[in-house]
Amino acid sequence: MRKINEIFYSLQGEGYHTGTPAVFVRFSGCNLKCSFCDTQHEEGTLMTDDEIIAEVSKYPAATVILTGGEPSLWIDDALVDRLHEAGKYVCIETNGTRPLPASIDWVTCSPKQGARLAITRMDEVKVVYEGQDISIYERLSAEHFFLQPCSCYNTALTVDCVMRHPKWRLSLQTHKLIDIR
């Protein structure tokens, strides 16, 4: 059984796959307490893998995005295998503080200040910008680096930082801008 906060169908609003139709599986609870966290993730319902697969299979998109809360608290190889058997492409949004199943197709790591990373494989780094020094993240072994305004309130500062550090691209929370889930 896994504690699920919500399962919903939307477009990926952030990062490399922005605009991609995806089924979001939001797991409950987190091991961190970011002051800026924009998600009420504590509530949830225990679901079996059969129930999770049945729910995600209701939607036409191949992409499933495991998120939370912190999904790494709840997922394992067995769930990823079941999603693959259902023909899904499995992405994860993680704070990177816990090991992940190697079979995940795409890892978005969003490192948090003061939290030690426990993963080395990541496809994209996506940092919520609060004015911090971003050069420390450039040593991470990712193909893509995204800087994301915090709660859409410091977009101009984030744009300025990206233009000064062109290894990075801007990630907007487009779902909040176009008012989708």
Ligand SMILES: C[S@@+](CC[C@H](N)C(=O)[O-])C[C@H]1O[C@@H](n2cnc3c(N)ncnc32)[C@H](O)[C@@H]1O
């Ligand atoms: C809610 S978190 C859940 C997944 C995971 N716990 C993590 O932090 O990556 C999903 C994404 O939203 C970002 N995020 C959370 N609160 C935000 C905020 N107020 N403004 C911008 N991005 C935010 C996180 O950094 C992460 O990239």
Ligand SMILES: Nc1nc2[nH]cc(C(=O)O)c2c(=O)[nH]1
């Ligand atoms: N549309 C949409 N895109 C997202 N990308 C990451 C999200 C998250 O909360 O993990 C999220 C979300 O909550 N909604």
Ligand code: SF4
């Ligand atoms: S790690 Fe992610 S889910 Fe946890 S508090 Fe931070 S932003 Fe929210």
Ligand SMILES: [Mg+2]
């Ligand atoms: Mg969100």
